Amino acid sequence: MQAADTAPAVSRGGRPSREAAAQLGERILDAAMELMLEQGYGATSIEAVAARAGVSKRTFYHRFADKAALVQAVVARVVERARPPLAARASTPPQAPAPEGLEGLRRSLHDFGTHTLRAALSPQVLALYRLIIGESHRFPDLLRAVALSGGRAQAVRTLVDTLCRQLPQLPPAQAEFAAQQFLQMLVSLPQLRAMGIGDAMSEPDCELWVTQTVDLLLNGLGG
Structure with a gap:
């Protein structure tokens, strides 16, 4: 028996209001995330997600074409919620502010590093990371969902923009290489330790860790 939808508000035409529709979508994503972390991606069925969310399968398919689309939305939401505040700037052209010097760059990198590491060690991100490590070899949809979320790519763009603004003499290719290495140094070991590989x-x-990673980057760039 299909679960009944319980939208909090209905418009005059009988359809859920925009706010109610958004809440319904969030409820489906909450249910999907809970089930995937409890049972694994492979064992989580669309029927189970619909039942947990209290919606019909018809309502589910009205919002998500299939399970691949669902996991893409789940991953995108986790990434968006964990994204450092500075990452929002990556999608808009830099305003070319007045040069702040090395200390200004150091502060920007430290702030970005602090937010990024905090996000990487948040419970939801760690849980998602465990899920991906455990099941992505059987379910490529998980890796595709991570790629489509664009989380790392946007973080790299933010760092490249910051480096190129503050160090205009730095070639763009070198700035991108430095950004990739900075993220890897910043997140990899702390995340592994948070997952139980060490303390x-x-x-x-x-x-x-953030302070020393920033120092290592700037020393490598000759700062």
């Missing part, structure tokens, strides 16, 4: 880092450990 998890404390807040002071993370702060020192």
